[in-house]
Amino acid sequence: MSIKEQVITIIAEQAVLEPSDVSEDSTLEDLGIDSLGLVESIFAIEEAFDISVPFNANEPEQSDFDISSVASIIKGIEQLVAEQKK
Amino acid sequence: MTRAMNRVVITGAGTINALGASVPATLEAMREGRCGIGELEFQDVDRLAIKIGGQVKGYDAETRFNRQQLALYDRFTQFTLIAAREALAQSGLVFSGDLAATSGVILGNSGGGMTTLDANYRTVYEDGKNRVHPFVVPKLMNNAAASHVSMEFNLKGPSFTVATACASSNHAMAQAFNMVRSGMSKAMVTGGSESMLCFGGVKAWEGLRVMSKDACRPFSANRNGMVQGEGAAIFVFEDYEHAKARGADILAEVAGFAMSSDASDIVMPSKQGAARAISGALRDAGINADQVGYINAHGTGTAANDKTECAAVADVFGAHADQLMISSTKAMHGHLIGGTGAVELLACIMALRDGVIAPTIGYEEADPECALDVVPNEAREAKVDYVLSNAFAFGGLNAVLALKRA
Numbered sequence: 395m396s397i398k399e400q401v402i403t404i405i406a407e408q409a410v411l412e413p414s415d416v417s418e419d420s421t422l423e424d425l426g427i428d429s430l431g432l433v434e435s436i437f438a439i440e441e442a443f444d445i446s447v448p449f450n451a452n453e454p455e456q457s458d459f460d461i462s463s464v465a466s467i468i469k470g471i472e473q474l475v476a477e478q479k480k
Numbered sequence: 481m482t483r484a485m486n487r488v489v490i491t492g493a494g495t496i497n498a499l500g501a502s503v504p505a506t507l508e509a510m511r512e513g514r515c516g517i518g519e520l521e522f523q524d525v526d527r528l529a530i531k532i533g534g535q536v537k538g539y540d541a542e543t544r545f546n547r548q549q550l551a552l553y554d555r556f557t558q559f560t561l562i563a564a565r566e567a568l569a570q571s572g573l574v575f576s577g578d579l580a581a582t583s584g585v586i587l588g589n590s591g592g593g594m595t596t597l598d599a600n601y602r603t604v605y606e607d608g609k610n611r612v613h614p615f616v617v618p619k620l621m622n623n624a625a626a627s628h629v630s631m632e633f634n635l636k637g638p639s640f641t642v643a644t645a646c647a648s649s650n651h652a653m654a655q656a657f658n659m660v661r662s663g664m665s666k667a668m669v670t671g672g673s674e675s676m677l678c679f680g681g682v683k684a685w686e687g688l689r690v691m692s693k694d695a696c697r698p699f700s701a702n703r704n705g706m707v708q709g710e711g712a713a714i715f716v717f718e719d720y721e722h723a724k725a726r727g728a729d730i731l732a733e734v735a736g737f738a739m740s741s742d743a744s745d746i747v748m749p750s751k752q753g754a755a756r757a758i759s760g761a762l763r764d765a766g767i768n769a770d771q772v773g774y775i776n777a778h779g780t781g782t783a784a785n786d787k788t789e790c791a792a793v794a795d796v797f798g799a800h801a802d803q804l805m806i807s808s809t810k811a812m813h814g815h816l817i818g819g820t821g822a823v824e825l826l827a828c829i830m831a832l833r834d835g836v837i838a839p840t841i842g843y844e845e846a847d848p849e850c851a852l853d854v855v856p857n858e859a860r861e862a863k864v865d866y867v868l869s870n871a872f873a874f875g876g877l878n879a880v881l882a883l884k885r886a
Contacts, residue, residue: 430747433689446529451689452705452783 397443397475401468404438418465425464432461439471445478447471487720488660489886490829491573491667491728494566496559497711497813497823498534502566506823507830509812510838511859516813517696517707523602524679530691533677534709534814552615553628554593555675556819559712560625561632564669568633571716572728573667575634582665584637585629586656587714588648588672590818591681593620598680625673629714637665646778647871648672649713649821650879654737656717657881666722671822673712682708688747690782696815698779698808699786699854701845706780709814713822730886732832735866736765742876749785749872754792757878761868762796765882770800772882773864774831776824777854778872779808779840780815787849789870794852805862807840807855821871825881828867832885835863 395403399413406413409425416425422432429451436447447470449459459474460466495502498516499509509516520533541550541558553561564585575583596619600612618624623641630639638659642652649672656670676682685691685708692705723730738760742753762769778789794801809827816823827838836859843856869881 433687436689437687449689450692450704452692452703456704 397472398468400442401439401471402464404442405435405464405467408435408438416464418468419463421463422461443471443475445474447474486661486663488657488717488734489720489723490715490731490734491718491723492567492571492716493713493731493826493829494563494570495711495713495823495826496536496562497713497816498536498709499813501562503826506826507834510809510827510830511836513839513841513858514812515841516709520677520682522678528679528682528686530682530686530693532694532707533682534707535677536711551613552619554596554619554624556589556593556673556712557625557628559675559710560587560673560714561628563671563673563712563714564629564633567669567714567716571718573716573718579666580634580636582637583635583667583669584639584659584665585626585635585669586638586640586642586652586659587626587629587670588642588650588652588818588822589622589625589674590643590645590648591674591676592622593624594676594681595678596620598678601680629669633669635669643818644877644879645873645875646815646817646820647873647877647879648818650869650871650881651739651877653715653717653821653825653881654739654879657734657737660717660719667716667718669714670717671712671714672819673822674817674819675710676817677708677710692781695842696781696811697842697844698777698781698811698840699790699847699850700843701847703781703783703786706782706810707814709810709816709820711813711816711823712819713826715822715825732829732886733884735767735882735884737761737879737881738764739879741878744876747874749788750876751788751792751795753876753878754789754870754872755795757880758792758796758868758870761880761882765866765884767866767882769797771866772797772804772868773862774837774867775804775806776827776867776869777806777808778870779810781808781810785872789872790850790852801852805837805853805855805860807838809838811840811842821869821879824869828869828883831864831867832883835861837862
C-alpha cells in the first residue's frame with residue numbers, strides 16, 4: 395500500500411467510512427472527525443509509519459503540519475516519512 | 481436552595497509547590513510574579529517531548545520523613561502531610577474528644593500515587609522482576625493522603641478523597657465547607673494534592689497534544705498549551721463561632737460554592753456548564769455579580785479552556801466583567817490537576833487578606849477572545865471583598881468557590 399492509501403485507510407477507519415468514500419479534497423470536518431478523532435488519527439499515522447508528527451491541538455493552524463484537507467495531510471505525511479526515514 | 485446555617489472560615493493554610501515549601505514563600509513568589517516552571521528532572525525524561533513542569537525542586541524527603549514513613553508515603557502523600565502540618569500549626573487546633581469525633585479530612589486528588597505506579601511498573605515490565613514492595617497498594621491508592629492526615633492529626637469524622645480531575649480540590653473543599661456549614665463538623669481539614677511528574681505521567685499527557693513545550697501563557701493570544709505542576713495545599717475550614725470563641729486568626733470566609741456538569745464532552749469544556757457553576761456560586765453566597773472583585777481563573781493556557789472560561793465570565797457578569805480582575809496563577813506553579821484548586825485558593829486568600837492580586841505571568845499578546853483584565857505579568861494592589869475560584873475539569877465537571885474578606 396502507498397502512503398496515500400495507508401493514510402486514507404486510517405482516516406476512513408476513524409470516520410467509520412469505506413476508504414473509497416474518503417475523497418482527497420474533503421476536510422476532516424466533512425468526514426465528521428472532531429478534535430479527539432484528529433488526535434487519534436495522528437497517533438495511528440505515527441504508529442503506522444514510525445514517525446513523529448509535529449502537531450499541537452492548541453495551535454493547529456500554526457503547526458508545520460497542514461490538516462486542512464485529506465490531501466494536505468497525505469502530502470505532510472509523505473514529507474515527514476521522507477525526512478525522518480533517511 | 482440550601483440556606484446557610486453556620487458561617488465557615490479558614491483558620492489555617494499550608495502548602496508545598498513549585499513556588500515554595502510554605503504559604504509565605506508561595507505568596508511572596510506570587511507577589512513577585514515568579515515562575516516556578518523549569519526543566520523536569522526524573523528518570524527517562526530524555527524520552528519525553530514535553531520536558532518542562534512546575535516540579536518541587538530541592539526537596540529531600542528523608543529530612544521530612546523517617547524510613548518507615550517513606551515506605552508508605554507516595555510523593556503526593558508526602559506533599560499533603562507537609563502542607564497539613566503547616567495548616568494545622570497555624571490554626572492552633574488540636575483534635576480530641578468530640579471535636580476529633582466529628583472532624584475529618586476531605587481531599588482532592590486525581591492520579592493517586594502515580595510515581596509509585598511508574599516505578600513499580602518499571603520494576604516488573606522493564607527490569608523483569610517478579611516481586612514488588614509489599615506496600616505498593618496502600619502507597620498508591622488515592623485516599624492514602626487523606627488517611628495519613630487523619631492518622632497524624634486524630635481526625636475521626638467524615639474523611640474521603642474526591643476525584644474529579646482538574647476540579648478535584650474545589651469539589652473536595654466544597655464538601656468540607658458543607659460539613660461545617662450544615663453543623664455536622666466544627667472543623668474540617670481539606671484541600672488537595674497531586675504528583676504526576678514522572679515518565680509515565682507526563683508521557684500520558686503528551687498523547688493528548690495539549691501540552692506546551694516552552695511555557696504556560698494563559699489568556700495570551702500566543703498560548704500553546706498547559707504545563708503540569710505538582711504539590712499540595714491544605715486548609716482548616718472551621719465554624720465561625722468556634723473560631724471566634726477561641727480567638728483564632730481568620731484568614732478568609734468561605735461564602736458559598738456551586739457545582740455543575742456539562743454533560744456534553746469528555747475533554748472539550750462548555751461555556752454553559754462553566755457559567756452555571758459561576759452563577760450558582762454567587763447565588764449560594766447570596767451576593768450580586770458586581771460584588772466580586774477578583775476571580776482566580778481555571779486558566780490552563782489551552783486554546784479551548786481560556787476562551788470558553790472568558791466567555792462564561794462575560795456571560796455571568798455582563799458589564800461588570802470589564803471591572804473585575806481575573807488571573808491564572810498556573811503560569812507560575814503549573815497545573816496541579818487534582819491539587820490545583822487548593823494551591824490557587826492561596827491566591828484568593830492573598831487577594832482578600834493582603835489586597836494583592838496575583839498576576840497572570842507569561843502574558844505576551846492580547847487575545848480578543850479573552851478580552852478581560854487578566855492582571856498581566858505584574859501583581860496589583862487592590863481591595864476586594866469577594867473572590868471566586870474556578871475549576872473546570874476534563875469530563876465536564878465544574879466547581880466554583882466564593883470567598884469573602886474576613
